[in-house]
Amino acid sequence: MFVSGFTIARNVVQADYPLKEAVFSIIDLCDEFIIAVGHSNDNTLEFVRSFNHPKIKIIETVWDDSLRTGGKVLAEETNKAKAAVNPNADWLFYIQADECVHEDDLPAIRQAMEKHLSHPGVEGLLFDYVHFYGSYDFVGDSRTWYRKEIRIIRNRKDIFSYRDAQGFRKEPNQKLCVADAGARVFHYGWVKHPEAQQQKQMQFHRMWHGDEYMEKNIAGADSFDYSKIDSLARFEGTHPRVMQARIDHMNWTFSFDITQKNFGLKNRLLYWLEKYTGWRPGEYKNYIRVKA
Numbered sequence: 001m002f003v004s005g006f007t008i009a010r011n012v013v014q015a016d017y018p019l020k021e022a023v024f025s026i027i028d029l030c031d032e033f034i035i036a037v038g039h040s041n042d043n044t045l046e047f048v049r050s051f052n053h054p055k056i057k058i059i060e061t062v063w064d065d066s067l068r069t070g071g072k073v074l075a076e077e078t079n080k081a082k083a084a085v086n087p088n089a090d091w092l093f094y095i096q097a098d099e100c101v102h103e104d105d106l107p108a109i110r111q112a113m114e115k116h117l118s119h120p121g122v123e124g125l126l127f128d129y130v131h132f133y134g135s136y137d138f139v140g141d142s143r144t145w146y147r148k149e150i151r152i153i154r155n156r157k158d159i160f161s162y163r164d165a166q167g168f169r170k171e172p173n174q175k176l177c178v179a180d181a182g183a184r185v186f187h188y189g190w191v192k193h194p195e196a197q198q199q200k201q202m203q204f205h206r207m208w209h210g211d212e213y214m215e216k217n218i219a220g221a222d223s224f225d226y227s228k229i230d231s232l233a234r235f236e237g238t239h240p241r242v243m244q245a246r247i248d249h250m251n252w253t254f255s256f257d258i259t260q261k262n263f264g265l266k267n268r269l270l271y272w273l274e275k276y277t278g279w280r281p282g283e284y285k286n287y288i289r290v291k292a
Contacts, residue, residue, distance in 0.1 A: 001117055004085035004155070005030035005055075005093045008077045008165075010038035010063060013047050015203055016196035017097040018188055020051060021242040025100040026093055027055055029110055036081035038063045059084050071164030078161035089155040090117060091125075096165070098189035099151075100240045105183035112181045113152065119292050123159065124168060125152035125181035126287060132235065133190040134226040134254035136247050140190075141233040142263075142271060143280060150178055150287055151185060167286040177290045186240055193252045194223035226254055230262045231271065 005026055012019045027033055033056045037045050048058055061080050067073040078094070085092055091113050095101070101109070109125070116122040126148050131140040150167045153159050158171040170176055192200070198221055239247060263271060274280050 001091070001114060002086060002089045003030045003091045003093055003113065004089040005033035005095065006036070006078075006081040006085055007034075007095050007097060008036045008038065008061075008074070008081050009040075009044055009048060009097055010077075011040045011042055011203055012044050012097050013040075014042040015200040016192045017200075018100065018243065018246060019048070019097040021240070021246065022095050022097055022099050023051065023056070024053075025103070025240050025242045026095055026106075027053065029106055029113075030055060030093060031089070032057060032086055034059065034081050034084045036061050036077055036084065038077060057084070074165035075161040075163060078165040082161065085155065087155070092153050092155050094151050094153070094161075094168075095185075096189075098187060100186045100188065100243055102184060102186065102238070102240045103242075104238075105181075108182035109152070112179065112183075116179055116292055120154075121177055121290060122179045122292050123154050123156075123170065123176040124150040124178040124287070126178045126289065127151045127181050127183055127185045129185050129187055130235075131187045131190070133229060133232055134256060135252075136188075136191060136239060136243075136250065137235055138232040138254070138256055138258075139235045140229070140231070142231040143267065143274070143283075144230060146284065147280070148285070148287070149185070150176060152181060162286065169286070175286060175288045178287045179290060179292050186243070188243070190226075194226065197224035197226075198222065229256070230267070231260075232256050232258055234258055 007023065009019055023033060035048050035056060036059050037048050038061050061077060063073050063077060065073065067076060082092060112125055128148055129146060131145040132138065133140050153168050159168055162169040168176055201224060261268060270281065
């Protein structure tokens, strides 16, 4: 079984993405790892080269910043990275620059890949998401956050990165049939110093919006305001080992009253329905789960 990892990177130093931690959280499962580095305004390319791992292969790309509708440029760059993997790879493991996998989950992931290798009806593997917000102590627990997404796919040309690269589909535009990976993805996209988070917001929204929107809604603030959130829960588990140095060097503070629920009546009812039953009415699912 041959596994290729892949990801994309651009201006990750300026916005303080945990890209290195993301890559090294899954590299032991991979036989190679492709990093597509877009032309950047910081030293992202030099940073990625410093990883200095024999499995890592770097390709350099140029992002088309005119593809602002729906963050399409992210999917386009992800597809460039996917196209560079070993053609003989069986599985492709995609991870974003602000995601990590816990080392405790690696055996289950390998087992799932081996189990479903000979089952072509399983086109991908589905992961549970843990979304951190504000600090490493709080997680989002409302409908704002997606609960599952595909991160391992078959090495097939008809499978492509979908919309803003959150997930994958197959030609012409069909959901993948997936099985559970039995593992989590820890998403740290909303955990960084407020000034770095504001830099990230500037980069991120430029992939969706024009200058007028940016000037009205994003520009002007020096730091991000973490207080505008609907609901959080306290995280009780352990973080991936690769993230520990970042956690130890956290240089800002964030606190939140987890009893505070900034909902209207409808979302408050939906929140408690989900908490008591596990059911999320109207949940967006970019996949079809199969039993295998």
